[in-house]
């Protein structure tokens with residue numbers, strides 16, 4: 049078996065170095081050389097910082113061309129022992145094997161990520177697929193970056209993808225339809241240039257901030273297939289960007305040893321390359337995205353049950369680390385008790401000034417507010433997203449209330465359990481008065497991100513009125529039934545993807561009652577707002 053796999057890779061790399069592709073890479077390398085020379089002062093260059101400037105017939109990102117995707121056993125390390133069997137319970141998840149080299153120059157506010165990705169994708173729909181789409185999310189306006197990828201090797205055949213949505217999506221036309229249940233094997237090189245500073249205004253999701261590179265979804269991502277169509281919407285400003293299904297990741301990152309590296313999943317290997325760089329390998333188990341950060345961090349840890357929390361904090365913010373870890377640890381315990389267990393051994397909390405208040409990714413959250421007074425709220429909100437978004441998937445663009453309102457209501461649950469009912473009631477009262485002050489507080493929470501008139505309306509209605517809806521649902525069901533509902537919701541949709549109708553159906557099943565009037569009033573149609 050091993051010999052056969054090696055033979056496949058030899059084919060990939062021989063094919064990738066043929067004339068056509070070499071021409072493309074030379075062009076790209078030349079373009080990059082111009083960009084890098086403008087941005088990078090020579091004083092900050094490192095021994096390995098220049099290879100992309102040299103035109104080469106072979107891509108420079110393939111020094112170690114072996115990416116194995118067949119070995120599932122290493123994924124076991126990404127799970128707590130009680131949840132290892134979850135790995136075999138998920139039907140044909142997409143597999144990603146990614147190898148990326150990162151050149152990061154914090155002083156010049158530039159970074160270059162070059163890599164190759166291998167994807168194994170199974171068609172779980174009922175129809176044959178004639179194409180496959182990959183999202184290049186760094187090309188979205190929320191990301192301070194530019195990305196190129198391709199051509200792709202698809203089951204041994206080179207395919208030149210077609211760009212759509214200004215490079216946000218790449219469509220690969222398949223030479224043979226991918227029938228239901230069949231699996232396709234794709235290898236594709238990619239390159240991302242990232243800049244800074246992020247923060248203040250958009251973009252705030254990807255790039256460089258105060259000496260830190262934050263790099264979520266830096267690789268070609270398979271979007272969701274919904275009713276036979278690839279979901280390739282542009283992300284509306286101010287909302288979350290990606291929708292994706294659970295997948296298994298194995299990611300190798302080569303980076304300068306002058307930085308610390310935080311990443312989704314669990315690090316299972318690290319090698320020194322004797323040139324000032326190290327290569328770390330991560331596995332994730334079932335996660336729906338992968339993110340990493342490089343920076344001059346100091347690391348603090350704390351345990352929450354069996355889960356190790358790591359805080360990656362800039363030296364100027366270490367005074368926030370105890371509050372950050374205590375809040376995260378308490379919220380990890382509260383969510384595990386009230387919703388369902390966290391199945392992974394680690395969660396990383398990464399200092400990322402200006403990355404909104406915070407941004408959630410599976411196994412890693414960015415916190416944008418360290419060093420200020422507002423540390424607890426973003427932390428407990430982003431940790432709650434590990435359940436509502438990470439474990440239980442929902443459409444972040446079309447039904448943002450399903451994860452955002454749940455995360456804000458999880459802040460209420462945190463205050464209730466840590467600070468007492470008074471603090472929780474006080475926060476609910478604040479939310480109520482803010483919503484009441486809206487010109488039209490009767491608007492429903494169940495619209496898509498782009499259907500709200502302003503960023504303020506979006507936050508007030510989806511986040512805050514949405515949290516009040518969770519409180520109204522709790523009042524309607526009673527405490528015992530409400531928390532049973534959260535458990536059932538977790539049990540049914542952990543590693544899956546729930547629609548608003550799924551959410552309502554679980555609630556109705558648990559209470560054995562008709563919740564249409566409540567969902568119409570709050571979620572679907574809206575109506576007179578009395579404050580819940």
Ligand SMILES: [Zn+2]
Nearest residue numbers: 429433452455
């Ligand atoms: Zn959120």
